[in-house]
Amino acid sequence: MLAIRLDRGAVLLRHQPKPRRPAGFALIRLLYGGICNTDLELQRGYYGFRGTPGHEFVGEVVEADTARWVGQRVVGEINLACGRCDWCVRGLGRHCPKRTVLGIVKHPGAFRELLTLPERNLWRVPGEIATEHAVFIEPLAAACEILEQVRIPKGAQVAVLGDGKLGLLIGQVLHASGGEVHQYGHHKDKLKLAADVGIDARLARKLPKGKYTWVVDATGSSEGLGTAVQMAQPRGTVVMKSTVHGMVAIDSAPVIVNEITLIGSRCGRFGPAIKLLKDRRVQVDRLISDVLPLQKAPLAFRHAVTPGALKILLQPR
Amino acid sequence: MLAIRLDRGAVLLRHQPKPRRPAGFALIRLLYGGICNTDLELQRGYYGFRGTPGHEFVGEVVEADTARWVGQRVVGEINLACGRCDWCVRGLGRHCPKRTVLGIVKHPGAFRELLTLPERNLWRVPGEIATEHAVFIEPLAAACEILEQVRIPKGAQVAVLGDGKLGLLIGQVLHASGGEVHQYGHHKDKLKLAADVGIDARLARKLPKGKYTWVVDATGSSEGLGTAVQMAQPRGTVVMKSTVHGMVAIDSAPVIVNEITLIGSRCGRFGPAIKLLKDRRVQVDRLISDVLPLQKAPLAFRHAVTPGALKILLQPR
Numbered sequence: 001m002l003a004i005r006l007d008r009g010a011v012l013l014r015h016q017p018k019p020r021r022p023a024g025f026a027l028i029r030l031l032y033g034g035i036c037n038t039d040l041e042l043q044r045g046y047y048g049f050r051g052t053p054g055h056e057f058v059g060e061v062v063e064a065d066t067a068r069w070v071g072q073r074v075v076g077e078i079n080l081a082c083g084r085c086d087w088c089v090r091g092l093g094r095h096c097p098k099r100t101v102l103g104i105v106k107h108p109g110a111f112r113e114l115l116t117l118p119e120r121n122l123w124r125v126p127g128e129i130a131t132e133h134a135v136f137i138e139p140l141a142a143a144c145e146i147l148e149q150v151r152i153p154k155g156a157q158v159a160v161l162g163d164g165k166l167g168l169l170i171g172q173v174l175h176a177s178g179g180e181v182h183q184y185g186h187h188k189d190k191l192k193l194a195a196d197v198g199i200d201a202r203l204a205r206k207l208p209k210g211k212y213t214w215v216v217d218a219t220g221s222s223e224g225l226g227t228a229v230q231m232a233q234p235r236g237t238v239v240m241k242s243t244v245h246g247m248v249a250i251d252s253a254p255v256i257v258n259e260i261t262l263i264g265s266r267c268g269r270f271g272p273a274i275k276l277l278k279d280r281r282v283q284v285d286r287l288i289s290d291v292l293p294l295q296k297a298p299l300a301f302r303h304a305v306t307p308g309a310l311k312i313l314l315q316p317r
Numbered sequence: 318m319l320a321i322r323l324d325r326g327a328v329l330l331r332h333q334p335k336p337r338r339p340a341g342f343a344l345i346r347l348l349y350g351g352i353c354n355t356d357l358e359l360q361r362g363y364y365g366f367r368g369t370p371g372h373e374f375v376g377e378v379v380e381a382d383t384a385r386w387v388g389q390r391v392v393g394e395i396n397l398a399c400g401r402c403d404w405c406v407r408g409l410g411r412h413c414p415k416r417t418v419l420g421i422v423k424h425p426g427a428f429r430e431l432l433t434l435p436e437r438n439l440w441r442v443p444g445e446i447a448t449e450h451a452v453f454i455e456p457l458a459a460a461c462e463i464l465e466q467v468r469i470p471k472g473a474q475v476a477v478l479g480d481g482k483l484g485l486l487i488g489q490v491l492h493a494s495g496g497e498v499h500q501y502g503h504h505k506d507k508l509k510l511a512a513d514v515g516i517d518a519r520l521a522r523k524l525p526k527g528k529y530t531w532v533v534d535a536t537g538s539s540e541g542l543g544t545a546v547q548m549a550q551p552r553g554t555v556v557m558k559s560t561v562h563g564m565v566a567i568d569s570a571p572v573i574v575n576e577i578t579l580i581g582s583r584c585g586r587f588g589p590a591i592k593l594l595k596d597r598r599v600q601v602d603r604l605i606s607d608v609l610p611l612q613k614a615p616l617a618f619r620h621a622v623t624p625g626a627l628k629i630l631l632q633p634r
Binding site for chain 2: 087092095097210242252254255260
């Protein structure tokens with residue numbers, strides 16, 4: 001079968017045997033994979049990564065211990081947790097210290113024709129959700145994670161910095177949950193996608209200082225955090241959603257003087273994301289920039305870093 | 318009268334006329350001033366500061382609009398707020414956007430024989446508190462601010478990084494409020510002060526990773542924040558108490574992956590601090606390294622940066 005491999009910056013195609021399916025795991029045929037900024041960071045050396053990336057996917061179960069999974073269209077939570085530690089017992093397997101992570105830490109990713117995941121990680125994709133839209137469940141869950149971490153009052157103004165793939169999902173999630181979202185970005189065409197679903201989208205030229213109680217940094221840039229801190233009110237909260245490889249320089253003085261709270265935010269539960277898509281409260285169709293065959297992954301990765309690109313999907317033949 | 322002036326790194330002595338007392342202000346004769354790390358940062362150029370520093374003080378009221386203040390032994394909250402904006406109305410004058418700050422921002426500090434502060438900033442020092450101990454009310458309030466920002470459950474383990482003046486006060490405040498404090502530092506003699514009041518004091522050699530739900534960075538060092546993040550558990554909280562001049566480089570990845578919350582923390586209300594000192598629940602006597610006359614301020618500032626030093630007090634003749 002065909003698998004993508006990242007190795008010191010290169011995107012390689014490999015022919016590999018079908019993966020072994022351990023007990024409790026499902027063998028899944030890839031339908032679509034989505035390229036995330038984290039994949040691009042992995043390509044650049046984040047985590048010293050070498051191997052098969054891919055953690056956004058929708059697939060069809062080919063084999064499983066539990067018969068009812070076979071033939072189902074599924075997505076999967078990406079943290080493979082031990083299921084027994086204190087974190088897992090608290091329902092926070094995504095912080096399990098023994099976890100591996102699909103396509104990121106010690107478990108080969110989804111950018112291959114067949115992949116494996118524990119059955120307990122799987123979610124059935126409801127019939128109302130188109131297959132290519134289901135790829136967005138993972139990043140949408142990451143956007144929804146914000147709502148699990150902070151309680152934003154209905155009607156509160158929230159600045160979302162960034163008009164990339166994740167930023168646009170976050171804007172929609174916060175908008176759907178009742179926030180008055182101000183989405184800031186540098187790309188008119190991307191901001192239009194936000195504006196078209198009713199979000200107040202603004203070109204990030206002169207950014208207001210000290211204005212917002214809630215700011216989300218989804219710029220994906222090392223400067224985003226400092227900008228977000230500047231835009232926050234005293235005692236305000238900045239949600240950190242930009243995974244940046246390497247050190248980030250921040251001026252800690254305004255954080256301390258204004259008593260800003262910074263909250264790191266990563267993966268989320270799939271349930272709320274599936275519900276948002278099923279209820280059509282979030283639009284993802286226009287976030288798909290291109291669908292390319294898996295064997296064109298090197299091109300797809302190049303395409304994904306171009307300024308105009310949003311989500312690039314990979315599809316086996 | 319004698320006043321200290323910081324100017325591009327130098328600590329200068331100046332003879333000045335007695336300050337004018339605006340309406341609503343008290344004229345206060347300095348009894349003791351305390352040198353804080355922020356004063357040392359101001360000396361290094363923080364805020365582009367030039368002028369009279371000093372925000373930790375105890376004094377005696379010489380003149381005031383309200384007769385009952387005259388002759389009283391007082392301390393004073395350091396933020397001179399407008400009293401009318403939304404922040405002030407919420408009791409958060411220390412975040413008033415129009416504020417000046419005693420000895421820090423546009424209001425000459427306490428390191429002079431006579432100073433002025435609005436009467437509404439003053440707190441009477443109860444008879445149970447020795448005059449030289451009252452100097453600690455301001456930094457103790459900054460330590461108490463942590464309890465206003467986060468709710469640390471009784472018996473929870475809290476790592477306090479740093480065994481300096483502020484670190485030792487924070488350790489005592491969290492210990493007094495029911496936390497199981499682990500105080501980490503590099504100075505055996507300073508850690509002994511913590512141990513002597515019942516705190517678990519530890520030499521900061523090999524620091525445990527991912528251990529604490531609560532970590533306070535009071536190292537005063539630009540590396541302290543990164544260390545604190547490493548010591549925090551997933552979903553843990555790091556309180557930022559190190560005022561460092563300039564940019565701080567942090568690795569944002571562990572903050573995001575472990576979903577750490579970072580909270581900047583600055584000044585606090587004086588009430589809780591006065592109560593702790595009055596009830597003798599915090600010991601400050603052994604934190605005084607030296608008492609020097611105001612005219613020896615240049616020596617006092619040099620003394621304050623030596624590794625063994627804790628609080629240096631300044632006293633007019």
